[in-house]
Amino acid sequence: MTVTLADVAARAQVSPATVSRVLNGNYPVAAATRERVLKAVDELDYVLNGPASALAAATSDLVGILVNDIADPFFGIMASAIQSEIGGPGGRAGGERLAVVCNTGGSPERELTYLTLLQRQRAAAVVLTGGAVEDAPHKAAVAAKLRKLEAAGTRVVLCGRPPAPDTGAIALTFDNRGGGRELTEHLIGLGHRRLGYIAGPEERTTTRHRLEGHRAALAAHGIEEDPRWTVHGRYDRRSGYEATLELLRRDPTLTAVVAANDSVALGACAALRDSGRRIPDDVSVAGFDDLPFSIDAVPALTTVRLPLAEAGARAGRIAMGREEPPPGGIATVRGELMVRGSSGAPRA
Amino acid sequence: MTVTLADVAARAQVSPATVSRVLNGNYPVAAATRERVLKAVDELDYVLNGPASALAAATSDLVGILVNDIADPFFGIMASAIQSEIGGPGGRAGGERLAVVCNTGGSPERELTYLTLLQRQRAAAVVLTGGAVEDAPHKAAVAAKLRKLEAAGTRVVLCGRPPAPDTGAIALTFDNRGGGRELTEHLIGLGHRRLGYIAGPEERTTTRHRLEGHRAALAAHGIEEDPRWTVHGRYDRRSGYEATLELLRRDPTLTAVVAANDSVALGACAALRDSGRRIPDDVSVAGFDDLPFSIDAVPALTTVRLPLAEAGARAGRIAMGREEPPPGGIATVRGELMVRGSSGAPRA
DNA sequence: AGCGATGCAGCAAGCGCTTTCTATCCCTGG
């Protein structure tokens, strides 16, 4: 029914071995023979059986990319960049690899299950993006899984994720702490003294690091933080809207709101507008990530640009072994403060 | 080195066949035996070899999702919904399937190559999202590929994509024409007579259908379209910005700009603002899709809401055989006009 | 008590490919 290697071999009047070699191109085959084989492949419309080939060769051409939320451009941009380097069809790379992105939805269990699924497929490489969950058992489980993947020859790269100690995983980490600090220092520099902070989910490393940066800035400038000024939420717009309302309720005199990311910041802007406040005249707003839409907010969002595409591309190249991993297997990727219209001096 | 089924069998003191059956759970195995096997699996930390299993069973648990641009929330939202229904870990479905999204970048070749890759992996199902390219040879090539996939037992579903004649592919098509028409009629109803249109890439079905709807509305109201009023571009913000400037240059008296999608509309808004025009006082703007950020534009974007998540979920269920395909294999999904602040009556 | 059902486990034959090892063939140099 389906065409097999043997069929091609028969038609080309060669042995299956020869066909395999032509297809894999890693063994000398006479030009004439190759031609004949290729012709047969074409005529029969032969498609290699991936599983069979993976089984026999003990390797597959699958590369997994794990993301927390595929509907979020933050991950979409990274995934896209990674994928373009992985090869996939039309990519820069030579061999045709199937770069697949897996959506964990931020759930630790799904993350683990996907890792197992990838392990099961004997993936050639795996790239994990985004912050990790700070749950000790889960962290250990992931680390164990990563070690197993590596043992099986799968290359593991973390992109925008803290290093995983005791594993050979290469880590490209975002400097969330530094970015958060710089951002808040910018606001303090403008004269703000009462700053609300809308943090992400408590258990995520990204959340913690950004918040730490924020607090470091406050501390460095002798501003004592009021516990009411911090609210935790999710990394989405809705959450930003609600959190801002809550913040305003707790302390209506805030002059700035720092958000966990740009989506949250947009929600914050909406909430501020809806409550009759002007940005930045009454309240300044700042985001994080600098996603494409941030510049379209009115006023445009002050934020920290993360080189998502660059980092993703680099992670992809490392995963493919086309770029040297950074010394020590860890590199920190810094963000860049983008000062735009949403931040200004507080009213005198 | 790696643990195999046989190792597990040995440890559990049963035959490999029994282990396989326990793992697949489709054959009666005594409870005690099953326990023993499961225990061995656990102790040895056994992970099934996907390729081997796929080879032997002649099916795999891979499901492919093709998207044009993974960094675009339009696709991200659909992919996310599809994936949640496909199962994947934690999904609604029972069996654990590896739902993978492949980024074609809008390139016909990559689309074809991914399809081949998926065929090579003997994917269980494939979902193609987004508009198709209107190139006859390519269309034929895709159709042929789809037929082959189907012949190999892969279920094929199109989501937000026109039907593929002569294939058994189930199609969930967006009513782009109807939505476009409704949108423009809304603007005409407000009193607009000179409307610019920023279309997407010329070769895409989505582009054509939306534009046709727009023109149908104009025609229905006896408005003769000026060729200068239509500009083609890409489906991104940048393109919207540039196209708007071009439109304004060609005819500074336009009172409304209809964009191919929301991102383009955002770019249009920016261009209008930068050229000193107010929205909607001087010029009304409308988008398409109603992506999450549209409501955050200032003023909020008038647009056509496409039920991306619902359609994706349905496509996913159909792909998994958990929902009856629509009669005739084709269903049209309608959009809903969302009138918001970016559209208003033109100045008298 | 005897016999067909029934339930559960094992045997063994592949699934389609890769790859090592071996067999040719033809060319070159002595």
Place this chain on the structure above:
DNA sequence: CCAGGGATAGAAAGCGCTTGCTGCATCGCT
């Protein structure tokens, strides 16, 4: 003119799993 050697092609042994079929108890029934 023949041995040696490089260049190709083929034979065959798996890779790790699934599954149809067989085997053998045990069970219920007459």
